[in-house]
Amino acid sequence: MKSLHLVVLAASVIGAQCATAQEFLIRGATVHTASAKGTLKNTDVLVRGGVIVAIGAEAAAPNATVIDAKGKELTPGLFGGVTDVGIEEIEGESQTVDSTLNQKSPAWEQQWRPELDVTVAFNPRSFVVPITRVEGVTWTVLAPSAQDSIIGGQGSAVTLDGRYDAALPGSRSLFVQMGSTGARVAGGTRAAEYMLFEQAIHEARNQNPITQGALLHAAGREALNRYLMGGRVVFQVDRASDIREVVSFAERAGIKPVILGGDEAWLVAKDLAKANVPVILDPLNDLPIDFDRLASSLENAARLQRAGVRIAFSSGDTPQARLVRQLAGNAVAHGLPWEAALAAITSTPAEIFGVGATHGHISVGQSADLVLWSGDPLELSTLAEQVWIAGRPIEMKSRQTELRDRYVEKVKAHQAR
Amino acid sequence: MKATSRVALLFSTALAVSGVLAAEPFPSTYQVPVNAPVLIQGATVLTGTGERLEGTDVLISDGKIQSIGKGLTAPAEARIIDAHGKWVTPGIIDIHSHLGVYASPAVKGLDDGNEATSPVTSNVWAEHSVWPQDPGFEMALEGGVTTLQILPGSANLIGGRSVVLKNVQAVTYQAMKFPGAAYGLKMACGENPKRVYGSKNQAPSTRMGNVAGYRQAFADAQDYQQQWDKYHRELAEYNKKKAEHADGGAKKSKDKDGADKESMPPSPPKRDLKLETLAEVLKGNILVHMHCYRSDEMATMLDVADEFGFKITAFHHAVEAYKIADRLAEKNVCAAMWADWWGFKMEAYDGIQENLAIVDFPEHSCAIVHSDSGDGIQRLNQEAAKAMAHGARVGLTVPPERAIRWLTLNPAKSLGLQDRIGTLEAGKGADVVIWNGNPFSVYALAEQVFIDGALSFDRAHPTPSPRSDFLLGRHIAESPL
Numbered sequence: 001m002k003s004l005h006l007v008v009l010a011a012s013v014i015g016a017q018c019a020t021a022q023e024f025l026i027r028g029a030t031v032h033t034a035s036a037k038g039t040l041k042n043t044d045v046l047v048r049g050g051v052i053v054a055i056g057a058e059a060a061a062p063n064a065t066v067i068d069a070k071g072k073e074l075t076p077g078l079f080g081g082v083t084d085v086g087i088e089e090i091e092g093e094s095q096t097v098d099s100t101l102n103q104k105s106p107a108w109e110q111q112w113r114p115e116l117d118v119t120v121a122f123n124p125r126s127f128v129v130p131i132t133r134v135e136g137v138t139w140t141v142l143a144p145s146a147q148d149s150i151i152g153g154q155g156s157a158v159t160l161d162g163r164y165d166a167a168l169p170g171s172r173s174l175f176v177q178m179g180s181t182g183a184r185v186a187g188g189t190r191a192a193e194y195m196l197f198e199q200a201i202h203e204a205r206n207q208n209p210i211t212q213g214a215l216l217h218a219a220g221r222e223a224l225n226r227y228l229m230g231g232r233v234v235f236q237v238d239r240a241s242d243i244r245e246v247v248s249f250a251e252r253a254g255i256k257p258v259i260l261g262g263d264e265a266w267l268v269a270k271d272l273a274k275a276n277v278p279v280i281l282d283p284l285n286d287l288p289i290d291f292d293r294l295a296s297s298l299e300n301a302a303r304l305q306r307a308g309v310r311i312a313f314s315s316g317d318t319p320q321a322r323l324v325r326q327l328a329g330n331a332v333a334h335g336l337p338w339e340a341a342l343a344a345i346t347s348t349p350a351e352i353f354g355v356g357a358t359h360g361h362i363s364v365g366q367s368a369d370l371v372l373w374s375g376d377p378l379e380l381s382t383l384a385e386q387v388w389i390a391g392r393p394i395e396m397k398s399r400q401t402e403l404r405d406r407y408v409e410k411v412k413a414h415q416a417r
Numbered sequence: 418m419k420a421t422s423r424v425a426l427l428f429s430t431a432l433a434v435s436g437v438l439a440a441e442p443f444p445s446t447y448q449v450p451v452n453a454p455v456l457i458q459g460a461t462v463l464t465g466t467g468e469r470l471e472g473t474d475v476l477i478s479d480g481k482i483q484s485i486g487k488g489l490t491a492p493a494e495a496r497i498i499d500a501h502g503k504w505v506t507p508g509i510i511d512i513h514s515h516l517g518v519y520a521s522p523a524v525k526g527l528d529d530g531n532e533a534t535s536p537v538t539s540n541v542w543a544e545h546s547v548w549p550q551d552p553g554f555e556m557a558l559e560g561g562v563t564t565l566q567i568l569p570g571s572a573n574l575i576g577g578r579s580v581v582l583k584n585v586q587a588v589t590y591q592a593m594k595f596p597g598a599a600y601g602l603k604m605a606c607g608e609n610p611k612r613v614y615g616s617k618n619q620a621p622s623t624r625m626g627n628v629a630g631y632r633q634a635f636a637d638a639q640d641y642q643q644q645w646d647k648y649h650r651e652l653a654e655y656n657k658k659k660a661e662h663a664d665g666g667a668k669k670s671k672d673k674d675g676a677d678k679e680s681m682p683p684s685p686p687k688r689d690l691k692l693e694t695l696a697e698v699l700k701g702n703i704l705v706h707m708h709c710y711r712s713d714e715m716a717t718m719l720d721v722a723d724e725f726g727f728k729i730t731a732f733h734h735a736v737e738a739y740k741i742a743d744r745l746a747e748k749n750v751c752a753a754m755w756a757d758w759w760g761f762k763m764e765a766y767d768g769i770q771e772n773l774a775i776v777d778f779p780e781h782s783c784a785i786v787h788s789d790s791g792d793g794i795q796r797l798n799q800e801a802a803k804a805m806a807h808g809a810r811v812g813l814t815v816p817p818e819r820a821i822r823w824l825t826l827n828p829a830k831s832l833g834l835q836d837r838i839g840t841l842e843a844g845k846g847a848d849v850v851i852w853n854g855n856p857f858s859v860y861a862l863a864e865q866v867f868i869d870g871a872l873s874f875d876r877a878h879p880t881p882s883p884r885s886d887f888l889l890g891r892h893i894a895e896s897p898l
Contacts (some may be wrong), residue, residue: 092608092762128760267895287521287791288552288888294522295895319760326799329859380802380859383810400759400769407739408811411775414743 022391023048025061029069029372034076034346035361038339045074047368050391055364067372067386075342075377076362077138077369077389079349080321081314082234082260082280085132085140086122086158086166088318098123100147107150107185108192112200112215114174115223116153118144124162128319130398133160135322136371136384139168141353143234143260146177148185150193151200154223157353159369161389170354173258174227178237178246180292190242194249200224201253227255232354234258234280239292240267247275258352260314263293266300269307278310278352283331301344302335311340312349329378341378367391443544445594447583450871454478456491457851460500465507465825465840469818475505477847480869484843498865504856506821507841508563508848508868510828511794512706512753513733513787516554517547517567517582517590521791522887527551531570532577536614536621537634539602540690541577543567547590552885553791558584558874560795561850561863564595564829564838568733571605571708572613574621574630578694579603579706581832585868586884599833601730602698604631606709606718607764628717635725638695644686645696651683704730704833706753710764712740719748731831733787734758736768739775742782751783751831752776755793756800773801773823774808774815783830786823797824802857817857 024047031043033055046054046061054061089096098121103110119142132140139159146152157171176182178193186192200215204224209216216224227233235246238261250257259265262279265272272279283301288294297303304311313327328341336344350360358367368391375382387394455477462470462485474489475482491497518530529546532538547567557565563584569576579601582593606627615622621630659680697703705722709715709732722729731751732738736759738745738752745752754776759768777784786801788794801820808815829839838846847870854861866874882889 090760090763090766131760284792284796286556286795288891289791290522290524294891320757323757326803326859330796330799333860333862378859380799380857381806381809383806403767404769404771404811407742407769407775408771408813411739411742411778412812414779 022050023061023064024067024391025064026067026069026074026370026372029072029074031055031362032073032075032339032342032377033362034339034343035363037363042070045362045370047370047388047391050368052362052364052366052368055362069372072385073373073375073377073382074362075136075371075373076346076360076366077371077387078136078324078345079312079314079360080132080137080140080160081324082141082143082316083314083321084142084145084318085128085160085321086124086126087118087142089123089126089128091318099143100145101149101153102147103149105148106187107148108187108196110149110215111217112149112151112220112224113153113217114151114200114227115217115219116144117155117172118142118153119156119158119167119172122158122166124160124164124166127399128321129160129162130394131319131400132322133387133389133394134384134396134398134401135325136373136377136387137322137324138369138371138387138389139359140321141171141173141349143173143175146175146182146185146236150178150182150186150196151176151224157355157359159389161392161394168353168355168359173232173234173353174224175234175260176236178235179239179242179261180290181236194245197249197253201228204228228253230254230256232256232258232352234260236260238263240264240295242292244268244271247271247277250277251275263296263300265309266297266303266307267295269304269309272304273308276310278312278348279304280312280314280349280352282315283313283327283334283336284315298330298334301331301341305336305340310348310352311344312352313341313344314349325378325382326380329380332378338378443542443591443594445596446589446591447585447587447594447596449480449869452480452870452872454483454492454495455498455847455867455870455872456489456495457498457500457505457849458489460503460505460851461855462505462841463507463818463821463856464842465821466842467818467822469816472501473505475841475849477849477867477870480847480871482841482843482845482847482849485841498851500851502854503864504852504854504861505841506561506850506852506856507825507839508850508866509561509797509824510564510832510839511557511562511788511797512566512731512785512828512831513789514557514565514567514794515570515789516557516565516791516794517549517551518543518569519791520548520551521553531572533570533572533613536574536610536619536630537691538569538573538577539575539634539692539694541569542580542600543569543577543603544580544590544594547580547582547593549587549590549593550885550887552883552888553794554584555586555874555884556791557794558866559863559876560797561852561856561866562794562797563848563850563866563868563873564832564834565794566601566706566832568601568603568706571603571609574605574610574627575634575695576603576605578703581834583868585871585873595834600694600697600703601706601832602694602703604705604707604718606707606714607711608762609708624714628721631718631721632724634691634695635699635721635727638692638699639725641686641689641692642696642699648683648685652685655682698727699725701728704728704831706731706733706831708733710734710736711767712737715741716744719744719750730833731783731785734765734789735776736765736772739769739772740767742776743779745776746779746782749781749783751785751827753785753787753828753831755789756786756803770803770807771811771813773804774811774813777808777815777819777823778813783827784823785827785831787828798852798856798861799859802859805857817855820857
């Protein structure tokens with residue numbers, strides 16, 4: 001019967017929404033702002049025109065629809081990590097996957113394609129989108145995966161409210177694969193990654209490009225050049241020595257680096273803090289799963305945070321992008337302060353990807369991407385009760401809830417415990 | 418002398434094949450360690466039998482649970498653990514692990530989980546691939562896992578024998594092997610076998626090819642068993658006649674030629690390791706654990722099992738088990754599930770987060786949380802917790818005292834070990850986990866883990882060196898000069 005209650009709640013919210021020109025007041029929630037203001041108890045959040053316009057006690061809003069949120073907790077919409085939500089339906093069925101440009105040739109013989117941008121392949125009608133957002137995940141960063149290349153191409157942050165033009169302005173980034181994975185495609189040694197990358201940079205900067213054996217087309221040179229003037233480049237790399245090398249390489253190249261993976265980042269935490277390089281990691285990675293990750297540790301997140309490194313969380317798993325809360329909760333169990341864990345799935349990734357002015361916090365002027373939770377948002381017994389994106393309530397349904405409803409009724413009708 | 422020893426050899430072979438295992442190969446060398454008694458005091462105890470007991474003591478001695486109750490008296494030499502505010506559960510059992518066969522680091526040299534050279538490899542045994550130094554074992558222990566079933570992978574229709582291990586530090590797998598545990602047989606439905614062999618332009622390349630493959634294998638096993646049955650009949654006849662000859666020996670001794678002919682024993686069939694394993698399945702001595710995502714394929718396999726007269730103990734990765742929850746309960750078949758894995762391939766597309774709660778709902782159900790993952794096995798309690806939350810939302814509330822059975826009693830049942838592990842009851846093996854809080858919280862950690870009464874993991878006092886030889890030297894390499 002609980003399910004029925006929730007459906008009614010969702011329906012009434014949607015109905016009320018249409019009637020009142022997008023003005024509503026979430027009343028009396030515990031508000032986790034993911035900003036310097038921290039957590040505010042018994043607080044009202046007023047939303048108008050898709051934007052948060054007031055936060056406080058007993059906000060005055062005579063025309064607003066009031067949503068009673070007493071005993072519930074409110075967070076910003078969650079970051080689903082660096083994923084392929086909307087560009088991959090089923091990993092095992094290649095015709096449904098748009099995340100990879102597979103060149104089928106060695107990296108040194110390829111035309112490098114930094115101009116590729118997977119954002120244009122995003123399909124907001126993907127079933128994965130509602131399945132992900134009903135769990136409180138309102139945005140993700142699309143990343144091309146560099147299967148047989150070093151540069152995978154570009155991707156962007158996208159909102160998951162179902163709109164076609166979903167990219168968040170200012171979030172476009174270049175994705176690069178280094179370490180032993182990159183070494184394999186570069187010809188067998190990670191030294192060749194830097195050799196080839198230096199060559200590409202040289203081509204991009206050169207006014208008179210070479211014609212024989214060039215890595216880049218004109219469009220590629222233009223695209224890469226944009227990143228050589230302080231652009232954001234996400235390097236997928238795990239080994240401590242590789243992380244240090246990437247940071248100094250980026251500095252020489254005029255690139256603003258972000259580390260993705262970073263299983264051994266805690267070993268070079270001081271260097272990362274000093275260079276102000278953020279790390280997007282999976283805090284559950286603790287297996288020495290390969291020789292790049294022998295020092296993987298459940299305390300990676302806590303140690304990085306203590307050293308002053310900005311951290312965000314990502315499992316990189318597309319169907320399970322919804323599990324970011326579990327990553328954050330486990331990081332807390334292994335020493336990360338709760339507020340830092342919430343920031344790692346809200347405000348910090350928003351800042352890393354250049355959308356912090358509009359996304360990631362609960363503060364006046366931010367897009368009203370909000371999630372109302374039944375309890376502690378990092379706890380496993382807690383579920384999202386209502387999700388709003390840009391001030392619009394999301395219908396709390398997906399293909400999976402429809403499957404659920406069909407078969408729950410069947411088993412209940414047939415059995416009584 | 419020569420003839421006698423040959424007969425003795427044949428005789429022992431016959432015993433092994435007929436299921437009377439005179440000398441089982443690769444025997445367990447595990448010994449229950451000797452330890453002082455342990456009294457855990459004042460905990461919230463989830464017994465695994467469906468009970469939740471507050472402020473309760475658990476007394477362990479001689480490797481067994483001695484008693485459970487309030488205000489138990491500690492034996493003189495007992496170690497006393499104050500567990501007020503803590504939760505105590507049976508040791509967690511994962512019936513689907515590839516630790517040791519797909520070890521960390523995941524390099525080619527340790528890639529030993531799939532004998533993907535033929536769709537039926539019931540002759541291979543997972544234990545011969547287990548690397549006891551896999552660091553994943555100790556990480557699973559830190560998550561409270563005390564018993565695991567290691568399976569071959571799912572490339573093949575019939576992948577080989579599983580092995581049940583105790584999660585103890587050892588140099589050999591024999592020293593981890595759960596004494597007296599039955600073997601399992603790994604089988605696989607669906608996409609994996611048809612993809613692996615179809616891509617080699619070999620059978621099976623379709624689901625109908627899969628089913629033809631299982632049926633032919635078991636038809637061959639029936640034939641093989643009939644050959645052995647025939648041999649045993651003839652041998653018995655021969656022995657009987659020989660005994661009669663011995664009685665009336667003087668009378669028949671004249672007919673020298675005839676007597677010689679009659680004294681020739683029947684020749685046993687050649688042992689076939691593939692069919693030997695399948696014959697043991699037909700006799701119910703080996704338990705079938707079958708990787709099967711889709712409900713329609715599970716239904717097909719229940720019919721195949723009926724056709725050949727064997728039982729499927731558990732469907733693993735049963736992503737669609739919720740569609741046939743009643744049928745599984747009626748047939749007394751367990752379903753081992755993830756909490757929420759879905760969508761990574763077509764046969765996983767209908768995964769829902771209420772699967773465990775729905776499968777658990779019918780009477781006589783057997784819902785199990787499994788991992789199939791070196792990561793997931795460290796947090797099986799959290800997998801259960803997520804399923805509980807989603808079940809509760811649709812009115813299928815599963816309290817902690819019931820949910821713990823998904824990780825303990827139900828997997829023990831599917832291994833045929835429910836009389837030895839899986840609950841905290843007097844007389845059972847003392848596999849016990851002390852948690853620092855409700856184990857279904859994301860913040861909960863296992864503080865102490867006992868295996869047969871031996872403290873195997875202690876979070877407050879971690880052993881200075883890792884259990885795995887592989888991890889030695891790591892802290893030296895990590896320290897800067």
